[in-house]
Amino acid sequence: MANILLIAEDKKRELKKVTLNALTFAKQAAEKINGQVIVLAVGAGISKVAEEISAYGVSKVITAETDGLENYIAETWSAVVADVTRANDVGLVCMASTSMGKDLMPRVAATLGAGMASDVLGFDGATFTRTMWAGNAYANVEITTPIKVCTVQGTAFDTAEKAGDSPVESFMPTIPEAKTRFIGFNESVSERPDLTEASVIVSGGRGLKGSENFKLIEDLADLFGGAVGATRAAVDAGWMPNDLQVGQTGKIVASDIYFAIGLSGAIQHMAGMKNSKYIIAINKDEEAPIFEIADAGLVADLFKVLPEITNTIRKEMGK
Numbered sequence: 306m307a308n309i310l311l312i313a314e315d316k317k318r319e320l321k322k323v324t325l326n327a328l329t330f331a332k333q334a335a336e337k338i339n340g341q342v343i344v345l346a347v348g349a350g351i352s353k354v355a356e357e358i359s360a361y362g363v364s365k366v367i368t369a370e371t372d373g374l375e376n377y378i379a380e381t382w383s384a385v386v387a388d389v390t391r392a393n394d395v396g397l398v399c400m401a402s403t404s405m406g407k408d409l410m411p412r413v414a415a416t417l418g419a420g421m422a423s424d425v426l427g428f429d430g431a432t433f434t435r436t437m438w439a440g441n442a443y444a445n446v447e448i449t450t451p452i453k454v455c456t457v458q459g460t461a462f463d464t465a466e467k468a469g470d471s472p473v474e475s476f477m478p479t480i481p482e483a484k485t486r487f488i489g490f491n492e493s494v495s496e497r498p499d500l501t502e503a504s505v506i507v508s509g510g511r512g513l514k515g516s517e518n519f520k521l522i523e524d525l526a527d528l529f530g531g532a533v534g535a536t537r538a539a540v541d542a543g544w545m546p547n548d549l550q551v552g553q554t555g556k557i558v559a560s561d562i563y564f565a566i567g568l569s570g571a572i573q574h575m576a577g578m579k580n581s582k583y584i585i586a587i588n589k590d591e592e593a594p595i596f597e598i599a600d601a602g603l604v605a606d607l608f609k610v611l612p613e614i615t616n617t618i619r620k621e622m623g624k
């Protein structure tokens with residue numbers, strides 16, 4: 306195998322932190338196969354992102370920007386990634402397993418005729434380890450095509466450290482005629498950090514009993530400048546928007562502190578948050594599975610204790 310190509314992801318031209326976790330994977334993989342890490346930043350006005358990632362000591366950062374790449378469309382972006390792959394002796398193409406990574410990389414694999422592994426946790430130079438069954442099983446898979454593609458579970462890798470300047474070069478992509486056309490983008494706007502980037506997350510579940518009670522969750526989250534999360538039960542009930550769902554079919558997070566409030570700890574929820582560093586659970590049922598992985602737990606009625614806890618922390622913080 307030769308070089309490793311990591312696709313950088315940005316939000317409004319700011320590098321997404323999870324790319325730095327995927328970079329740690331890419332560097333580890335490069336050591337195993339004696340290859341070099343190349344980072345590709347695609348999109349219009351991407352030079353700021355390229356500059357930022359160039360401080361992480363990779364063999365080079367490639368920017369691909371031209372008309373037609375202003376807005377992400379898997380069809381056009383995958384063609385660009387495939388062209389850069391072919392032009393740079395790349396044996397493994399990887400990206401963080403974000404919504405975009407999950408959308409883009411299968412198409413990259415199809416374009417290159419490559420085999421793919423998703424949600425990868427490790428690579429020993431020959432086989433990829435990936436999670437299955439909501440994180441309850443691990444599979445070792447071998448990809449037999451010369452070029453391999455994978456998405457990387459960012460929460461399984463530390464954030465890469467800065468490691469010296471890297472050269473930045475530009476690649477002039479040819480944009481294929483696309484069958485899809487970008488029309489518009491409706492983003493849910495929040496003052497709170499993105500779940501996948503937040504160091505403190507306060508999540509609520511069915512125990513909150515209604516959307517109005519999520520104010521209790523938000524109050525605690527806002528004290529820390531944290532993000533609000535929800536279980537699928539709370540999302541399905543229409544109490545919280547879909548993009549706040551944590552779990553197997555929601556966001557995979559690894560915050561420094563994760564408050565799990567009024568949620569039972571179903572395996573599908575835990576699959577999305579169990580890598581958080583310090584988990585604090587509040588549940589009135591002492592048998593709730595969330596207590597099995599909690600670092601601190603309180604068996605109590607959340608409606609009694611949560612306002613008290615929030616007020617005490619507020620006072621301690623002098624807010």
Ligand SMILES: Cc1cc2nc3c(=O)[nH]c(=O)nc-3n(C[C@H](O)[C@H](O)[C@H](O)COP(=O)(O)OP(=O)(O)OC[C@H]3O[C@@H](n4cnc5c(N)ncnc54)[C@H](O)[C@@H]3O)c2cc1C
Pocket residue numbers: 509510511512513535536537538539550551552553554555556566567568569570571572573574577587588589590593605606607608
């Ligand atoms: C294929 C598949 C994918 C799924 N993906 C996801 C996913 O991504 N994310 C996800 O979250 N779920 C997912 N689920 C759903 C999951 O199985 C659970 O149904 C869901 O997580 C339960 O949500 P909950 O913990 O809020 O509700 P419940 O399991 O009903 O738990 C509510 C908890 O609140 C406690 N409680 C009630 N009242 C109070 C109170 N006053 N004070 C304190 N505690 C109280 C109860 O004791 C209980 O433990 C998925 C399921 C399937 C089949």
